Amino acid sequence: MLIPTAGQARVLGYDIVQEADEIRPRIGFVFGGERGLYWRLSGYDNLVYFANLYHVLPDVRKRRIPYLLELVGLDGREDEKVEGYSRGMKQRLHIARALLHDPQVLFLDEPTLGLDPVGARASRLTIHNLLAEEKTILLTTHYMFEADALCQRIAVINRGKIVALDTPAGLKRYVQDLSVVEVEAFGISPEAVECIRALDSMDMVSVENRDQKQALRVHSSNGGATVAPVVSTLQAMGLRAGNVLVREPTLEDAYVRLVGGEA
Amino acid sequence: MILSHLRLMWTVFCLQLKQVAVNSFVIFLVIVQPLIVALLAIYMLRDTESFQAIYVIVGSAMGGLWTQTLFTSTYNVEFERQSGTLEEIVGSPTHLATVITGKTLANVTLALSSLLFSYPLATLAFGYRLTIAHPFLFAVSLLLTVLALISLGLVIAPLMSLKVGGSLWVNALEIPVYVLGGFLFPVALLPGWTTPISTGLPLARGIPSARMLVVGAPLAEVWPLLVGELAVGLAYALVGFAFFRWFEFQARRRGTLEAL
Numbered sequence: 001m002l003i004p005t006a007g008q009a010r011v012l013g014y015d016i017v018q019e020a021d022e023i024r025p026r027i028g029f030v031f032g033g034e035r036g037l038y039w040r041l042s043g044y045d046n047l048v049y050f051a052n053l054y055h056v057l058p059d060v061r062k063r064r065i066p067y068l069l070e071l072v073g074l075d076g077r078e079d080e081k082v083e084g085y086s087r088g089m090k091q092r093l094h095i096a097r098a099l100l101h102d103p104q105v106l107f108l109d110e111p112t113l114g115l116d117p118v119g120a121r122a123s124r125l126t127i128h129n130l131l132a133e134e135k136t137i138l139l140t141t142h143y144m145f146e147a148d149a150l151c152q153r154i155a156v157i158n159r160g161k162i163v164a165l166d167t168p169a170g171l172k173r174y175v176q177d178l179s180v181v182e183v184e185a186f187g188i189s190p191e192a193v194e195c196i197r198a199l200d201s202m203d204m205v206s207v208e209n210r211d212q213k214q215a216l217r218v219h220s221s222n223g224g225a226t227v228a229p230v231v232s233t234l235q236a237m238g239l240r241a242g243n244v245l246v247r248e249p250t251l252e253d254a255y256v257r258l259v260g261g262e263a
Numbered sequence: 264m265i266l267s268h269l270r271l272m273w274t275v276f277c278l279q280l281k282q283v284a285v286n287s288f289v290i291f292l293v294i295v296q297p298l299i300v301a302l303l304a305i306y307m308l309r310d311t312e313s314f315q316a317i318y319v320i321v322g323s324a325m326g327g328l329w330t331q332t333l334f335t336s337t338y339n340v341e342f343e344r345q346s347g348t349l350e351e352i353v354g355s356p357t358h359l360a361t362v363i364t365g366k367t368l369a370n371v372t373l374a375l376s377s378l379l380f381s382y383p384l385a386t387l388a389f390g391y392r393l394t395i396a397h398p399f400l401f402a403v404s405l406l407l408t409v410l411a412l413i414s415l416g417l418v419i420a421p422l423m424s425l426k427v428g429g430s431l432w433v434n435a436l437e438i439p440v441y442v443l444g445g446f447l448f449p450v451a452l453l454p455g456w457t458t459p460i461s462t463g464l465p466l467a468r469g470i471p472s473a474r475m476l477v478v479g480a481p482l483a484e485v486w487p488l489l490v491g492e493l494a495v496g497l498a499y500a501l502v503g504f505a506f507f508r509w510f511e512f513q514a515r516r517r518g519t520l521e522a523l
Contacts, residue, residue: 001354003516024356035347035521040282049278052271053355053362097351 001029011105025054027105028098032113034090039083043074043093046082047100054101061100068096072126088119092126099133106130108139112146124150144252154251158259168251175249175257178203179223183216184242185234192237199229204256213242219253268361275365276372283370292334297327297377300446301384308448309389316391321473322446324378325466328412329440331374332367336416337433339366340424350520353511360417360507367413375409396479404476404489408469411496415465417503421510427519445470465499468492 003017014022037046044065051061069075072092082090091111098106111127112120127150130137141147147154148168156164156171164171188207196218197205203219216234220226224246231241283289301323308319340363343349352359385391395401423433443450443457444466453461461467472488514520 001350001515001520002518003512021356024354027354029351029354031347031350033347036351038278038282038346038348040285041278045278045281049274050351050355052267052274053352053357055267055271055356058270 025101026103027107028101028103029107030091030094030098030109030111032091032110034087036094037082037090037097040081042079042081043069043085043089044078046093047078047097050097051100056101064100064102065096068099071099071129072096073122086119088115088122091115091119091123095123095126095130099130103135105136105138108137110141111139112141112143144250144255148251156255156258164258171251171254171258172249174254175219177221178219178249178253178257179221179226180247180249180253181218181220181224181226181230182243182245182247183218183227183230183234184210184213184244185216185239186213186242187239188214188216188234189237192234192239195233195237196230199226199233201226206256219249219257268357271357272361272365272368275362276369279366279369280372283373289335289370289373292327292330292374294377294380296330297323297374298380298384300326301381305385305389316385316389320378320381320385321470321477323381324375325408325444325470325473326441326446327374327377328371328409329444329446329466330437331370332412332416333419333433333437333440335370336363336367336413336420337423339363339370340420344424344427344519344521347521349514353515353520358504358507359511360504363420363507364413364417367416371409371413375405395477397476397482397485400482400485400489401473401476404469404472404485404492407489407492407496408465408473411465411469411492411499414496414499414503418499418506421503421506425510425513425519440464440466463495465492465495468495 001016001020009016011023012026014020016023038049041049047065047068048061051065056064065078066075069078072095074089074092074096077085077089082093085093095108095111108127112123115123124146127137127139139147139150151168153165153167154171155162164174166173193205193207193216196202196216201220201222203221204217205219206217208215208217216230218226218230227244227246231244234241301319304319304323305316340349340359343352343362349359352362419433419436442453443461444464445461446466449471450458450461450467468488468491472485472492475485475488
């Protein structure tokens with residue numbers, strides 16, 4: 001919707017600057033968060049209002065709103081004021097709003113941002129159900145498991161540039177030569193990380209805080225054989241290793257490798 | 264398509280009434296402020312030679328209308344921006360000005376209700392006898408003034424809303440227009456250099472025509488004012504819609520469709 005600072009963008013073949021009026025009726029969009037609704041109105045009134053914004057005819061609207069309310073799991077709650085909705089309910093109302101005019105393309109901008117696990121799961125289920133609607137959906141998210149579960153193609157963007165565009169399985173191939181070893185410990189210092197990074201066959205080493213503990217995550221091409229030198233190095237530095245896990249790399253590991261980060 | 268826009272405007276009108284009817288600030292603007300203005304004006308002017316109670320009644324109602332139009336047309340844009348709905352409206356096939364017009368119509372409808380309070384104040388509390396000689400044309404005059412004021416609001420709102428938080432500047436416009444618009448006394452009493460500004464305001468014809476119709480002035484003197492009011496209203500509406508298009512483009516360019 002914004003005018004680009006550089007370059008060109010097209011949606012369904014239409015230029016977003018010159019032909020915005022052609023694009024508007026053909027797209028729907030959902031922004032993450034609770035804003036974008038009229039809180040003092042009921043969910044139903046919100047949908048009527050937005051249906052009129054998109055010039056949905058009254059007889060179509062009367063069929064479409066109940067269908068969408070059921071699709072997003074808000075049927076029976078439509079007469080309540082939006083201010084009483086949970087964050088997850090508001091997000092699902094957003095999805096219903098975006099589908100009122102049956103758009104060809106749907107933009108979902110971090111649709112589960114800030115939702116509790118139950119709300120996020122319900123929203124993901126709703127998005128998954130949209131596959132039956134046969135629409136093009138562009139979803140932006142920082143949650144890699146969400147992208148893995150919902151997307152057929154994923155573009156990884158780093159510093160404004162697309163660094164990879166592939167299926168989830170295709171992206172995971174970027175790290176198929178690696179195994180991931182996670183070691184729980186306490187008090188891992190930057191020096192310890194540097195020592196482990198200096199070991200053979202290390203691709204990436206990072207530390208994640210987990211409650212009172214830390215998890216050292218090592219990407220290595222040596223698989224399970226990495227465990228012994230890593231644990232030895234930790235012990236040599238006076239640290240005691242806890243649980244150790246060796247697993248296959250995930251989409252998140254592929255993302256981290258693609259953007260060159262060591263989070 | 265026109266039917267679709269009218270349907271939207273009607274929906275916006277109804278939903279806006281639903282929202283503002285419980286807003287105490289709007290109720291203050293609609294009922295309390297015009298009453299205070301009317302009361303002060305009666306006390307200030309009743310001993311002067313040129314005092315006419317009807318000036319005060321119509322003037323305070325018009326004042327309420329002006330305040331409503333000025334504040335709500337601009338704050339409606341700001342409200343949408345703060346609510347995160349501005350980007351949804353701009354992203355839809357509907358012209359933002361259509362939505363703001365529907366909302367402002369709802370607000371001025373509420374503002375017109377201030378007549379229900381200032382009229383009894385003048386008649387019951389102060390004993391002034393007020394009758395309308397040409398009630399139908401009086402209603403037409405009032406309607407034209409309302410539409411012209413809304414059109415003026417459409418010109419002001421995009422200018423004031425271009426910058427996030429810029430709507431605060433509308434505060435600076437309220438009182439000068441009270442004076443220049445001839446709300447409480449004829450603009451003829453003002454210095455000559457203010458006349459061109461007063462003439463450009465919808466109220467320069469709206470208020471005199473309403474007052475003339477109340478006292479039963481010859482219709483030949485009123486018609487030019489009504490036609491002039493219609494022309495000024497249409498001119499402001501055209502400029503306002505163009506300004507809103509410009510505002511939408513600028514807000515998309517600057518990334519100011521939302522404010523957190």
